[in-house]
Amino acid sequence: MLDPERAEHKLVIEGLRKAFGPLPVLDGVDFDVAPGEFVALVGPSGCGKSTLFDVVAGLEPPDAGRVLVDGADATGRVDPFAYMPQRDLLFPWRTVLDNTTLGLEVAGMPRKAARARAGELFEPFGLAGFERARPAELSGGMRQRAALLRTVVQDRAVLLLDEPFGALDALTRIDMQLWLEGVRAGFGWTVLLITHDIREAVFLADRVLVLGPRPTSVRHEVVVDLPRPRGVAMITQPRFAELEARVLEQVSRGRADAPEPARDSEH
Amino acid sequence: MKAVAGRLRRLVPALVLVAVGLLGWQWYVTASGVRPQVLPSPLRVLTEGWAFRAQIWANTLPTLQVTAVGFAVSLAVGWAIAVAVDFSPWLRRALTPLLVASQTLPIIAIAPLLIIWFGFGLLPKVVVIALVTFFPIAVGLIEGFARTDRQATNLLRSMGASRWEQFRYVRLPGAMPSFFTALRIGITYAVTGAIFAEYVGASAGLGIFMNLQKNSFRTDLVLAAVLVTALISITLYGLTFLVQRLVAPWSRRA
Numbered sequence A: 001m002l003d004p005e006r007a008e009h010k011l012v013i014e015g016l017r018k019a020f021g022p023l024p025v026l027d028g029v030d031f032d033v034a035p036g037e038f039v040a041l042v043g044p045s046g047c048g049k050s051t052l053f054d055v056v057a058g059l060e061p062p063d064a065g066r067v068l069v070d071g072a073d074a075t076g077r078v079d080p081f082a083y084m085p086q087r088d089l090l091f092p093w094r095t096v097l098d099n100t101t102l103g104l105e106v107a108g109m110p111r112k113a114a115r116a117r118a119g120e121l122f123e124p125f126g127l128a129g130f131e132r133a134r135p136a137e138l139s140g141g142m143r144q145r146a147a148l149l150r151t152v153v154q155d156r157a158v159l160l161l162d163e164p165f166g167a168l169d170a171l172t173r174i175d176m177q178l179w180l181e182g183v184r185a186g187f188g189w190t191v192l193l194i195t196h197d198i199r200e201a202v203f204l205a206d207r208v209l210v211l212g213p214r215p216t217s218v219r220h221e222v223v224v225d226l227p228r229p230r231g232v233a234m235i236t237q238p239r240f241a242e243l244e245a246r247v248l249e250q251v252s253r254g255r256a257d258a259p260e261p262a263r264d265s266e267h
Numbered sequence B: 001m002k003a004v005a006g007r008l009r010r011l012v013p014a015l016v017l018v019a020v021g022l023l024g025w026q027w028y029v030t031a032s033g034v035r036p037q038v039l040p041s042p043l044r045v046l047t048e049g050w051a052f053r054a055q056i057w058a059n060t061l062p063t064l065q066v067t068a069v070g071f072a073v074s075l076a077v078g079w080a081i082a083v084a085v086d087f088s089p090w091l092r093r094a095l096t097p098l099l100v101a102s103q104t105l106p107i108i109a110i111a112p113l114l115i116i117w118f119g120f121g122l123l124p125k126v127v128v129i130a131l132v133t134f135f136p137i138a139v140g141l142i143e144g145f146a147r148t149d150r151q152a153t154n155l156l157r158s159m160g161a162s163r164w165e166q167f168r169y170v171r172l173p174g175a176m177p178s179f180f181t182a183l184r185i186g187i188t189y190a191v192t193g194a195i196f197a198e199y200v201g202a203s204a205g206l207g208i209f210m211n212l213q214k215n216s217f218r219t220d221l222v223l224a225a226v227l228v229t230a231l232i233s234i235t236l237y238g239l240t241f242l243v244q245r246l247v248a249p250w251s252r253r254a
Ligand SMILES: Nc1ncnc2c1ncn2[C@@H]1O[C@H](COP(=O)(O)OP(=O)(O)OP(=O)(O)O)[C@@H](O)[C@H]1O
Pocket: A020, A023, A025, A044, A045, A046, A047, A048, A049, A050, A051, A052, A214
């Protein structure tokens, strides 16, 4: 999996280790992401997925390892990453529009320009007409879209999405997955997505990385060679089921704590 | 209009309880023939209070003034301490024991000393009010700031926000609900604190009025002044909701 042309990777994660006191959480995490690639991370609950994002996003210092963006060392830097935490964290004291401009305001953009820039995305994000609403007036799906809008409008190199649809009901979640697959194509984002939902991982990603239990590392990788754009019909195809089964198998093997980590990238 | 009517309707149980209490009191006084110097009837409190309204009003104004100045000082001190503590872990460790210690001061013993030190002017009363009210405000704010969600802090940090920006965009607005709760506790203590400070030493005010009337066995007038005090407290308490609605309308409970 090591590639000689590192600079061609948008993001390279190299041997990341992290412990909280005596508790080791990351145990040498390695992977890379190509420009415009969508990589999903799945792994057992509590294995350290959010911690991995915190370290990559420069919010927690790693004990060892590096983060490279466009070939340059970006360990501990926050500016190449736009981070969407596990909860939507829309602030009740701001309108929906002003929630989405928060990152731009912090970056020093004048309020008016920030509003204009975020406002352009309200239509594709299905939020048109809710600019002046309060977050409490939005449905669960709309809240997640607003949080995602706040993330992408910052125009950072890599998007880190931590279970963006985890709190939604099943139907809304499917809507959101279809919607994300639709908008993503037009924007060319480079995305890292944490999810518990294997079907979601296979449906959205170019590649699924399976993490082992804590202390975690990348146990396995499944390349999703399904054509894009993907629609609902894709889910019923044999190839989709096959890939889903393979990810599931690797996740369960990780959970059983196999002594011999599977590193057979058969693709 | 409907909202106001709804709110008034919610007051009905409290009003019923007060009315029952007053009726019982009035009945007991009439039936037992207790002397008014010991226990005046509520009706007597009202009529005598009304008869002395000019004098009561003249003493209410200084009390209001002292309360306002004292509470303003208390707010300023409470905010300054809370913000300082929020920004500096060192100050947090240094000030927390002092804050708690300040609440163990027996105000009853301190107040006469304050008069010796600062005279009969505004200052000793302002100090007493500030002493009894800054603590809930400072603690409410400190806890409000500290309750900020870790993920929210991380979100702001990921946007590149400085500590000051984190404070301004998240910690400060997030602390508003607990600030207003603390404000309500503080403001009810403020009026009582003012009365107490005047009781100890003042040239005018409801506290001194009560003291004088007590000494001349006008229990009815003492209670009339108590009633005025209660009305002031209730009004100030209600005002906090108005201020909250103006400053942080999103923070009101549903
Ligand atoms: N700041 C911290 N200090 C101490 N321990 C922490 C800290 N952050 C996370 N942990 C611990 O690290 C472990 C991994 O947590 P993390 O949130 O990264 O897991 P996760 O895979 O994201 O879990 P989930 O699937 O529930 O979202 C947990 O045991 C957690 O208690």
